[in-house]
Amino acid sequence: MNALAHRRFLRMNGLGNEITVLDLRGTKSVASEAEARAIAAAPGMHFDQLMVLHDPRTPGTDAFVRIYNTDGSEAGACGNGTRCVAWAMMADPEMGDPARKTLTLETKGGLLPARRLSDLVFTVDMGKPRLAWDEIPLAEPFHDTSGFELQIGPIDAPVLHTPGAVSMGNPHAVFFVDDPYRFNLEQIGPLLENHPIFPDRANISLAAVKAPDHIVLRVWERGAGITRACGSGACAALVAAVRREFSDRKATVSLPGGDLVIEWRESDGHVLMTGPVELEREGVLEPALFAAA
Numbered sequence: 001m002n003a004l005a006h007r008r009f010l011r012m013n014g015l016g017n018e019i020t021v022l023d024l025r026g027t028k029s030v031a032s033e034a035e036a037r038a039i040a041a042a043p044g045m046h047f048d049q050l051m052v053l054h055d056p057r058t059p060g061t062d063a064f065v066r067i068y069n070t071d072g073s074e075a076g077a078c079g080n081g082t083r084c085v086a087w088a089m090m091a092d093p094e095m096g097d098p099a100r101k102t103l104t105l106e107t108k109g110g111l112l113p114a115r116r117l118s119d120l121v122f123t124v125d126m127g128k129p130r131l132a133w134d135e136i137p138l139a140e141p142f143h144d145t146s147g148f149e150l151q152i153g154p155i156d157a158p159v160l161h162t163p164g165a166v167s168m169g170n171p172h173a174v175f176f177v178d179d180p181y182r183f184n185l186e187q188i189g190p191l192l193e194n195h196p197i198f199p200d201r202a203n204i205s206l207a208a209v210k211a212p213d214h215i216v217l218r219v220w221e222r223g224a225g226i227t228r229a230c231g232s233g234a235c236a237a238l239v240a241a242v243r244r245e246f247s248d249r250k251a252t253v254s255l256p257g258g259d260l261v262i263e264w265r266e267s268d269g270h271v272l273m274t275g276p277v278e279l280e281r282e283g284v285l286e287p288a289l290f291a292a293a
């Protein structure tokens with residue numbers, strides 16, 4: 001019997017970014033990429049990200065969280081998913097402790113302190129952005145403020161120039177454009193995600209700075225495609241905009257699914273992301289899901 005069979009899961013979202021939460025704390029089980037893909041591919045089970053809770057690894061933290069994309073690939077950060085896990089660990093009757101208003105999660109990307117502001121609104125400290133070319137990572141050095149030239153085919157695809165490159169524990173390329181909805185992101189997203197300049201692939205954002213405190217964003221996510229929202233992408237876009245003096249250090253980022261408030265805190269260089277979560281349903285993983293995994 002597969003170790004994940006019959007396990008309870010929560011189906012949540014962060015501004016429409018579809019998140020499944022699974023609690024494997026107290027076990028030695030680890031979901032494989034094939035198992036994550038199998039869950040995402042099953043009827044009615046699609047997720048953009050699967051957030052799997054494991055026992056804490058670092059003193060002072062409450063859980064280690066593995067993050068899987070729709071294609072099964074693991075990621076070091078997921079802002080919307082982290083808010084959903086924070087809700088689950090504070091408010092879910094089986095996973096949570098309602099007395100908690102703060103907790104610290106850990107992912108492959110680092111430590112993530114989270115605070116509950118109200119029933120469904122959380123602030124996560126997403127840590128410091130990583131900005132060196134080999135931290136993103138990129139395949140070669142690039143000029144750290146003007147970005148790097150990036151051209152893609154086919155010919156009818158718009159030529160996109162000088163994205164900002166930022167890691168929030170996962171790789172992001174942010175293209176500043178006049179109107180993110182003018183581009184055929186379905187076409188250019190996968191070309192850019194898989195561009196050889198990104199040895200680990202990348203999340204691709206199209207950002208329009210409408211005001212010093214307002215950015216409009218669309219994201220093609222690595223391993224998931226176009227999503228309704230991307231929390232780490234919103235953080236990356238704010239950081240890239242500040243570095244180019246396009247925006248203030250605190251701004252509202254409007255994604256297709258709604259708004260996040262992002263602040264690149266002056267005092268310690270950490271990026272704070274504030275936004276809502278929603279619980280859609282709960283369920284149990286059927287053994288048949290894993291027949292082919």
Ligand SMILES: N[C@H](CCC[C@H](N)C(=O)O)C(=O)O
Nearest residue numbers: 075078079080170230231232
């Ligand atoms: N697709 C991303 C992970 C999820 C990011 C996004 N859903 C968020 O809220 O940050 C990656 O492979 O790096």
